[in-house]
Amino acid sequence: VEETMTIERRGFLKGAAATGAATFGLAASALAQAAPFKIGLLTVKTGPLAQGGIQMEQGLLTFLKEKRNTLSGQKVELIVADTGGNPAGAKTKTQELIERDKVNVILGPLAAFEMLAIADYVEQNKTPLVAVAAAEDVTQRKTNPYIIRPTCTSGQCMHAVADFALNELKFKRAATISEDFAFGHEQMGAFQRVFEEGGGKVVKKLWPPLVTPDYTPFIAQIGNVDCVASGFAGSNPVKFLRAYADLGLKAKTPLLGGWTFLDDALLKSLGDEAVGVYSASTYSAAFGSESNKRFVAAMAKDYSLLPGGYAAGMYIGGQCVEAALAIAGDMATDGTAFANALRKIKLEDTPRGAFTIDSRGNAVGSVFIRRCEKSGSGLANTVVKTYENVSQFWTYPAEEFLKNPVYSRDWPAAKNLE
Amino acid sequence: MPSSAAPPSLASRAVGSRRPRKMSMWGTLAVNSFALGGLLFLLSVGFSLIFGLMRIPNLMHGSNFLLGAYIGSSLVLKNYGFWWAALAAAAAVAVIGGIIERGLLRRLQGRELSQVLLTLGLSFVAADFCLMIWTGDPMQPPAPPALRGAILAQGVAIPYFRLAVLAVAVVCAALLWLLVERTMLGAMIRAGVDDAPIARAVGIPVSKLFTFVFCLGAALAGFAGAVGAPILSVYPGLDSEMLPLALIVVVMGGAGSLTGALIGSFIIGFLQNFGQVMLPDLAYVILFVPMVLVLVLRPQGLFGKVVP
Numbered sequence: 001v002e003e004t005m006t007i008e009r010r011g012f013l014k015g016a017a018a019t020g021a022a023t024f025g026l027a028a029s030a031l032a033q034a035a036p037f038k039i040g041l042l043t044v045k046t047g048p049l050a051q052g053g054i055q056m057e058q059g060l061l062t063f064l065k066e067k068r069n070t071l072s073g074q075k076v077e078l079i080v081a082d083t084g085g086n087p088a089g090a091k092t093k094t095q096e097l098i099e100r101d102k103v104n105v106i107l108g109p110l111a112a113f114e115m116l117a118i119a120d121y122v123e124q125n126k127t128p129l130v131a132v133a134a135a136e137d138v139t140q141r142k143t144n145p146y147i148i149r150p151t152c153t154s155g156q157c158m159h160a161v162a163d164f165a166l167n168e169l170k171f172k173r174a175a176t177i178s179e180d181f182a183f184g185h186e187q188m189g190a191f192q193r194v195f196e197e198g199g200g201k202v203v204k205k206l207w208p209p210l211v212t213p214d215y216t217p218f219i220a221q222i223g224n225v226d227c228v229a230s231g232f233a234g235s236n237p238v239k240f241l242r243a244y245a246d247l248g249l250k251a252k253t254p255l256l257g258g259w260t261f262l263d264d265a266l267l268k269s270l271g272d273e274a275v276g277v278y279s280a281s282t283y284s285a286a287f288g289s290e291s292n293k294r295f296v297a298a299m300a301k302d303y304s305l306l307p308g309g310y311a312a313g314m315y316i317g318g319q320c321v322e323a324a325l326a327i328a329g330d331m332a333t334d335g336t337a338f339a340n341a342l343r344k345i346k347l348e349d350t351p352r353g354a355f356t357i358d359s360r361g362n363a364v365g366s367v368f369i370r371r372c373e374k375s376g377s378g379l380a381n382t383v384v385k386t387y388e389n390v391s392q393f394w395t396y397p398a399e400e401f402l403k404n405p406v407y408s409r410d411w412p413a414a415k416n417l418e
Numbered sequence: 419m420p421s422s423a424a425p426p427s428l429a430s431r432a433v434g435s436r437r438p439r440k441m442s443m444w445g446t447l448a449v450n451s452f453a454l455g456g457l458l459f460l461l462s463v464g465f466s467l468i469f470g471l472m473r474i475p476n477l478m479h480g481s482n483f484l485l486g487a488y489i490g491s492s493l494v495l496k497n498y499g500f501w502w503a504a505l506a507a508a509a510a511v512a513v514i515g516g517i518i519e520r521g522l523l524r525r526l527q528g529r530e531l532s533q534v535l536l537t538l539g540l541s542f543v544a545a546d547f548c549l550m551i552w553t554g555d556p557m558q559p560p561a562p563p564a565l566r567g568a569i570l571a572q573g574v575a576i577p578y579f580r581l582a583v584l585a586v587a588v589v590c591a592a593l594l595w596l597l598v599e600r601t602m603l604g605a606m607i608r609a610g611v612d613d614a615p616i617a618r619a620v621g622i623p624v625s626k627l628f629t630f631v632f633c634l635g636a637a638l639a640g641f642a643g644a645v646g647a648p649i650l651s652v653y654p655g656l657d658s659e660m661l662p663l664a665l666i667v668v669v670m671g672g673a674g675s676l677t678g679a680l681i682g683s684f685i686i687g688f689l690q691n692f693g694q695v696m697l698p699d700l701a702y703v704i705l706f707v708p709m710v711l712v713l714v715l716r717p718q719g720l721f722g723k724v725v726p
Contacts, residue, residue: 051553208701213659217691
């Protein structure tokens, strides 16, 4: 249906553009009024990352439906592109969105390696982008003036959960386990920095490959620690949690993780093995803001599911576009003006609560620490602590933070390994 | 939002008792190697038989595994018995395999490249079909009630279900051995593996054998998927993760050889478990190094026959 709509609309636009040219541009302002503001969604609808990608689309559709496709008085049109979840696909689809469809803003993509593949390209083409992918440097050492990220960096939630492990749970010895790729490295680096600077010790760091059929060999190495911090993403947490429980560690060694580790949308795939797991997230389906109540209700009604970070991220992305449209006004179709407007937004009522965008384009807002508990026949992430106004730099001054290398497998150096 | 302190039980656990874990780690790894090997055998033996008899590297084999896993898990989550669900999944995948063999592969007989491309294409179709039906959300059916939990022996946690998987694999291996080595049907299959044209010439219905073996291979993969689901969980992409494992097992063990598939599976099971722990830096290549060695030193595989 979308495909045909796109084609019809394109035909119409060609006609309209021809008319505009014929009347020597006199109708230019009228045309601008009539032409919808175009939002391109880069998502993943096929392949292994499709779960998150489909939820991104659902989240954005929910927002646009609620707004009847009109944001700040401006008609908007959505064009959805499926990247297939790989950098080459992301690049191709971005080119299509920018050069063929002439979108005014892009939302997405899902994965960090897709983000890195297109960051320079969107800047060259002056196309603003509202990101979900967590790659730290996009809003840090390689700041891109056309990109904002209303969700969080890889480390943003892990800083908070490390603080929680130390100061609330009083853990002193931790092991980390996460996929051996940038998102995992950045998350575990952030956890280690805050945990060790606060007096804890990370005594084991395990890096299973992204594709690991069975986590048992890694879990068997965990050893004697107070807690295990993890940053698994996609469907890997499901596999990991079952193996962890099967080996009898669930009762012995508590688990802590980032937002993808126990996203609300994963709960329906999990059972008892997830009970008691702590996770940090910038979004909680249980959060009580008005927009979140509307969002959760609409997602339940239209898709019969509990939304997680991917869906919420895109609903919020839609809110960012709405707020920036209000700020940019007539200049909204100018890429640079719209990108500047995106940096100025201040949102009060969003599904994640109030947040602002810092000078490098990343959100400053709440981080929720949730504990997974049984709820009726299923599971629920109950918020046990909220860290307010968390920036991507945690409590460190930005300048000092940026002098360090980006979090990686080797930084911070692991001094306490046993 | 109010912040609440942690449950006391968690805080007090900070001072844990230290006990030797080395022994238990090796024990866990050894048991797990056998369990994973058993699962890999169920997956790869079908691939091996099909490749041995029909010379088709069936790139849809991972999809058969995935389909079996989805069908089995759906039935388990609808409260059907676990083993019945696994058998139903095997039957369903066998039917799909039969349709593909009779309807499509048959038309491409003798054109190996076309057959490879067809099965590869079908694997993409199957992946998106699964995405449509089951969405992208991961599924993980519970193990059968009697097999939940683990035996604790000398600090080694041995999940019952993994032992059961190993037992099932051993039983399947025995049944397949009986079928191949001790029945008329098996003798015909062996004849077909050794020399299909001559087998045909002496009156063996090789064409029917092809369909039977293709269905059997698909059924075994589907069964493996359903049985493996509580361990591996089911999600888009599982197909392309499992296919290379089947390929490695068959390359190492030798195509068409039951013993080869069995030994190859256990070698991979052990490499996967011990290799990840002892040589973590080689985690990505640990499975491929021995495969390359076998290819160089004994291209027909450890138990494979040289095809004339």
